[in-house]
Amino acid sequence: MNQNKSGPGTSLVGWNIKSWLSASVNTLDDADLELVYCGSDVPSSQCLSLVKESIPAWQSRAVNFDEGDFFVLSGQQKPVVIMRAKSPTEAQKRDAGLLAPSAYGQARDLVGRAVSEVRKFKSQKVNLRFESCQDREILGALVGLELAAYSYKQSVAAQPAPFPALGLSVKAELKDEAQAIAMGTNIARHLVNSPPNLLYPQSFANAVVELFANVPGLSIDVWDEARLQKENMGLILGVGGGSENRPCMVHLRYRPEGKSEAPLALVGKGITFDCGGLDIKDPAGMRLMKKDMGGAAAAVGTLYWMTQSQFARPLDVYIPLAENAISGKSYRPGDILRAKNGMTVEIHNTDAEGRLVLADAMAVAGSQSGSDKPAAIMVVATLTGAIKIGLGSDVAGFFSTDEALGQVISKRSQEWGDLMWRMPLFDGYRSRLDTNVADINHCATGSYGGAITAALFLTEFAKGYPFSHMDIYAWTDGERGALREAGGSGQAVQCLAGVLQSFGL
Template identity: 40%
Template sequence: MSHPVPIQFQPVDAEVLAKATGRIVVVVDEGGKLGAAGRRLDRLMKGALARYLAAPAFVDQKAGEGTVLAWPAGLAAEAVQVVKLDRKADVAQARKAGGAIGRALSEAGTLVLAEGGRHLAELSFGLALRAYDFTAHKTGSAKVPGPVTLMVPNPEAAAAEAAPLAALAEGVFFTRDLVNEPANVLTTYDFAARLAAMQELGLDVEILEEEDLTKLGMRALLGVGQGSESPSKVVVMHWRGGAKDEAPLALVGKGVVFDTGGISIKPAGGMEEMTMDMGGAGVVAGVMRTLALRKAKANVVGLVGLVENMPDGRAQRPGDVVRSMKGDTIEVINTDAEGRLVLADVLWYAQERFNPCGVIDLATLTGAIIVALGHENTGVFSNNDAFCEQFLKAAKAEGEGAWRMPMGDAYDAKLKSRIADMKNIGGRDGGSITAAQFLQRFVKAETPWIHLDIAGTALLQADTALAPKGATGWGVAALNRMIRDRFEK
């Protein structure tokens, strides 16, 4: 798996700047004021750094962005990058500044001069996130960044503050790797094996096979995968870091490792992106990895339904009726609305077995949410205002876009079936809402519940301040913060 680039924290040493052969990064505030080492660097550059800081170009440079001064005279370094970071920067701006550094690390090493000593943990976290590169299937010699060193006033304090975010970066990378993997590699077997390997971190991991799922009555989930050669599975990951008698928070993820649409087959154009239809399960896995790595003082159980939706001769047909683990019958109108069938059974199982204090499910569930919110925000649906507000607050603090969507009886009525208890779709209008209404039928009235439709945020076609093109890892940071704020204060 991919790992964040190691970042060392060292004391400020002006003499090291003169000998550096890779890239030197100078972090300065909006006033352009340099410390002693920065002034030494400017002298080595024959005043070029100070001239830039006094120029209109620096004034116009946005906070969190970087400008490169190439081939600086008087230095062995290949370039000097000036990154602007306001003294009163928020978390998002500090991470963006780190991302500006991580976007272009040097193979010869990167030396970051941060004499101000502010926002160092968030700066290093943004650097690590943006330096991510998925190269598992590329041949030849890949560009590998050289050592990354942050020169700061108090290295020990900075390293201690950054440590929890290093664990979070590992969780985000794990999620990104899973979402980026092609389906011929990340089969249901391989996915389950990667999760089982996290037992080494202290997680209890249990894999439920098709025989177990049949006995439990998970016919909705099994119906989705019955056309695939890869067997359907449910993986349960339990982290017990809180009090023994404290009910866990349950995270439930949709893990469709590839979605052809089944008999209701998708158009060929863009179908290759359906390797990311396990994004919800990927986020759950990344959160559980983060909790284990940072030894979170909370009880959390993560459950993922792993299936592949294929149009085999045994595949589920439009018009079939399946009975869920709860006992409700579902008329399958469209086999491409399969994720909700998977989640229905796993949601019910999570409540029946663990009696959680709350449930949060994640899924790349509907194209309708992209129509509604684009790629900037995840759709948030909930039956509990206080629980939902806790998540929205955490998402905002982490800079992960999230927007609450409406629910109601009028939407629910669209799921009425002529021959079963419900249909699995409610029509094109309000499609993401009727999908949430379907899931709510498998949530007990007394259970606080949030549904996160991450179809628009799990994988992007353009790079961002903190991620290259591809998987984003959206949600790992927000859920980790929510768990920390709810259980660990």
């Protein structure tokens, strides 16, 4: 984060945002731990020679880069961690290689793992050295450092533990870019980790306003309940009607100086807590529902990356915020609600609330005209459990009505190690949304194909625009790669960064 220019704020829901990379210095002569990353251009047989003089001879026998990619060695004077990514296996090359580990992703996750060794050794001064690395590997490694340094409990503690001194010698532009993408991802993680008694619609809106208050070219408009009523946004009003925490929507309009392209519209689902409404969830299903605003968190993190990186383009971010709760004012199965675009929607299941708030926000995005008319509408949301059943928690699903946009998402998700798999918008299931009493039923009958029918519902509100929808999990259930604790994962931020950079090329 560049603290020398006007830009995003430095606090967020109890976190005094700090970057480890921003405090790094040139290589430290008196470091007590050495991290060495060998690039893919270094033959595995030569990696050990890079640290051979620093370790006892017997340690050499413990290192075999044909079998492993991460080794912790007892050095002559200090521990040494040496890393080199493996080449993709034949199994990983399946499916056109779209789920194969990338150079960026492997470096990110290996160096992120190394941060655990920093903590184990209680290091005070750490060097990170790169040997014959490509820029993508260095970028990934630096992102991994920053991601692994984040801890929710530490971030909100009254006196968080200081980071050890970090020594590295890399190009300034690589460090700046890594800092922007990593901190954007960590912001998304922090929002998801924040408890729902602290992060509810209005406090989420306030946090976003505070975070982006001083960004040149960025305007922020918060639509309160009265504005939602004036704009005839009956879907978000219906979902949020049962909670004491009233619904709202945040619109962030980013128009960087000197950029004249048509804006992209990014819509993030912001259900700050989801009990399921009158179709109440069971306790196990409800326990993690503070993460049901993971799409909104990803949208905020992506905008943060853009405002801090050297890349910029016009962007509109729409964040519909509501809490799906139970009271005498809750919406019911069988209700008919009217959307912003005039469509009538029959409610089938109150636990399928996310697509409703997204639809109203998408209608707002699609109603823009002139220079504000979007080039595409992109949605990111923790929308269905069905996608996790099909793809697991590490691979998100996505849908697209536009072939060029779909291909960009597939390629960039692999390159950025933020995996997405394209799912079919099978029109044969569209009839499941038919109803005799309204224009559309928001939730299909039957238990199969739920992620597809949810996406088909959303496409009704993006007609006339290239459209994509990322159905994400936004959570990691344990340590995974550079994510060194269970909690918010920041899923989709890195992929979206790649997609936005590539759009229209």
